[in-house]
Amino acid sequence: MAAKLFTTLVLLGAIAVLVTGVLGYFRARDALEKAVFDQLTSARQTKARQVETYFRTIHAELRLLATSKMVVDATREFRIAVDQIDRAGASPELRQKVSNWYAENFIPGMTRILGKEAALADYLPVGGAPYYLQYHYIVANPNPAERRKLLDDAGDGSDYSRLHAVYHPLMRTAAATVGFFDFMVADAKSGRLIYTVEKEVDFTTSLQVGPYRGSNVAAAVARCALTPDRSAVCLEDFASYSPSGGAPIAFMGAPVIDEGAVIGVLIAQLSNEEIDNVVTGGRRWQQEGFGGTGEAYLVGPDYLVRSGPRAYYENRDNYFAELKSVGASDDEISAIGRYGTPVLHQRIDTKATRAALAGVEGTGEIIGYRGVPTLASWGPLAIPGVKWALVAKIDSAEAFAPIDRLRRDLLLVGGLALLVIAATAAWLSRALLGPLRELTAGVKRFAAGDYGTSVPVRTRDEIGQLCLAFNGMVEDLSQKNLMIENKNRENEELLLNVLPAPIANRLRGGEEAIADGFAEVTVAFADLVGFTALTSEMPPHEVVTFLNGLFTRFDIAANDLGIEKIKTVGDAYMAVCGLPEPVANHAERMVRMAIRMVHITREHAMEHDVSMKLRVGINSGPVVAGVIGKSKYIYDLWGDTVNLASRMESGGIPDSIQVTRPVYDQLKGQFVFETRGAIEVKGKGKVEAWLLRL
Incomplete structure (x- = not known):
């Protein structure tokens, strides 16, 4: 019996070791594969959100600028000035100077990029205005190419230069503020680029008959010129753009509408560098958890990359050798070298990119563009106007390296375990x-x-x-x-819906009387003009639904700009910026919030076919903030700053933003305010006020 029991124990032990080892190996492999896929998917989704947020931000800023008085007035006046110059024409001597400049400064670069002799006639502008204005703002510009935009007035005495001296500093500041690579205005009728910030060779050329009539900017202008909708934005995918040295450039346009008619198109020129930095994580793949071979990259509907592959930045020689080994054409490799970027030149046609471009998200092991097995997570991006796919991947060999080590360790440990089982079987039989x-x-x-x-x-x-x-x-x-953990999470979410997160944390920490003083914040009050008369004819549930929809959109805008909503009272909305966490540009954020609120109110009124406007008052200064109440908490503000902000709203003008001197002094260089002088304010007497009309 002892021998039988010993044999049985040894046999059972050996089987247990074998089964455990095999199951452990495969389960560990499956767990590691799942962890890698989860990490890749998380990284892909994060980068997708960053890229989508970038385009949403550009979209919103461009729409706001296109509806601004500055852009509408500039478009109208630049059109007239350019037409006058075009009718007057340019002298043969001036045309020759411009042609000579192209031959000496532009054509050599295009020849190098194209890999063949570039024809001068293919790039010369058409019409008198382009020759005249390009001579004064490009050829005769005293600044180097990268600083041409610093010239405000060419000094030629033309109406165009007079207007340029007025509007160019404002446009240049706007482009720098929102991060546009270039900022352009096109005439909707002629398709002529009547204004650009950077003054590249597309300046004042016609996108209908000029050398860039087949470019993606021409497509964006053509689409927006036919769209008399203030909310419309036309985005054209990246393409090689000759005026920018063949760099990959995308364009986003918005119609400029005056009295219901499209008079121009406001265009943002978007460089690929910003998106490349987001997708590559600033080329810090190791720090972002991609290891030695992992990366993320964008692919367009033509299967050409919209961001640079990792190997291109880390080891150019090895990168080109790998392209050659997987069958890339000599033309493709040569184009990457000439243009200095793989974007729009390297083709990646894999299972992952095909599925993602078809709108399908997924994960799996595929053969990557380098010809090696790869673990990948893929999916499409939700960006109106373009069809892009984002892929995050890592080489299978690197991902499964721990499993290979585990297999060796399991064999070693299994052998040792069998020896231990045999040595201890007698003792175990008695245990x-x-x-x-x-x-x-x-x-x-x-x-x-x-x-x-x-x-x-x-x-x-x-x-x-x-x-x-x-x-x-x-x-x-x-x-x-x-169950307890779930209830705690629900309570946490309810508390955060009532109070700001820092205040909620202090309440949970045991503080009972929370009251803080803030030396500098910006407070805004907004009130719906005509809402009382409107709601007198509406059923109660429609009133609530209408207000909830409008204030929900206000809340989304406040969250985007880092603004704290305080409360709503009836059809009034109160918000503050600069607390409970101080921010340096609280006044600017609040004015941008007010601009968005006015536009949101207009859109909401149009969607519900009602007549309604918004009146906004803004003031900056010190406040006291705290939590009051026990059964129902509320976080509120007090102080003279709050009262004066409320008076600015009640004494304001519909569809305008009325601000006090502290706000005006901070932002007069960023927004075009209109003085109202001293107005009568209840309890304050005469107070200076300024308007930002929209």
Whole structure:
């Protein structure tokens, strides 16, 4: 019996070691693969949100600028000035000077990029205005190419230069503020670029008959010129753009509408560098958890990359060798070298890119563009106007390197385990207290905080019944603990809907009387003009639905700009910027919030076919903020700053933003304010006020 029991124990031990090793290996491999896919998917989704947010931000800023009085007036006046110059024409001497400049400064660069002789006639502008204005703002510009935009007045005495001296500093500042690579205005009728910030060779050329009539900027202008909708934005995918040295450039346009007619198109020129930095993480792949071979990249509908692959930045020689090895054409490799970027030149046609461009998200092991097995996560991007796919990947060899080490370790440990089993089998045959030791270990794990622990039930005797009872107790406690955690999360979410996060944390920390003074914040009050008369004819549920929809859009705008909503009273909305966490540009953020609120109110009124306007008042200064109440918390503000902001709103003008001197002094260089002089304010007497009309 002893020999039989010994043999049985050794055999069982060997089987256990083998099964455990095999199952452990495959489960570890599956777990590692899932972890890698989860990490890749998380990284891809994060980068996708960053790229989508970048375009949404540009979209919103461009729409706001296109509806501004500055842009509308500039478009109208630049059109007239350019037409006058075009009718007057340019002298043969001036045309020759411009042609000579192209031959000496522009054509050599295009020849190098194209890899063949560039024809001068293919790039010369058409018409008198382009020759005249390009001579004064490009050829005769005293600044180097990268600083041409610093010239405000060419000094030629033309109406165009007079207007340029007025509007160019404002446009240049706007472009720098929102981060546009270039900022252009096109005549909707002629398609002529009547204004650009950077003054590249597309300046004042016609996008209908000029050298760039087939470019993506021409497509954007053509689309927007036919769209008399203030909310419309026309985005054209990246393409090689000759005026920018063949660099990959995308364009986003918005119609400039005057008295219901499209008079021009406001265009943002977007460089690929910003998107490349987002997708490549500033080329810090190791720090972002991509290891030695991982990366993320963008692909367009033509399967050409919209961001640079990792190998191009880390090892150019190896990169080109790998392209050659996977069958890339000599033309493709040569184009990458000439243009100095793989963007729009390297083709990646894999299972991942095909699925993502078809609108399908997924993960899997594929053969990557370098011809090696790769673990990848892919999916499309939600950007109106373009069809892009984002892929995050890592080489399978690197991802599964820990599994290879585990397999070697399992073989070694398995062999040692068999020796240990054989040596201890005699003792184990006499160890009848195994179940009891397991139960003891389970109790200790539970006591140490492992509430998911369980013990195997090996017998049906009293010890087995005790193990069953223990497992049942642990399971019941785990379920109750989970219920408690869920309730805590629900309470946390409810508290954060009532109070700012820092204030909620202080309440949870035990503070009872929360009151803080803030030396400098900006407070805004907004009120719907005509809402009372409107709602007198509406059923109650429609009133609530209407207000909820409008104020929800206000809340989204406030969240985007880092502004704290304080409360709503009826059809009035109160918000503050600069607390509970101070920010340096609180006044600028609040004015941008007010601009968005006015536009949101207009859109909401149009969507519901009602007549309604918004009146906004803004003031900056010190306030006292705190939590009042016990049964129903409320976080509120007090002080003279709050009262004066409320008076600015009540004494304001519909569809305008009325601000005090502190706000005006901070932002007079960024926004075009109109003085109202001293107005009568209840409880204050005469107070200076300024208007920002929209």
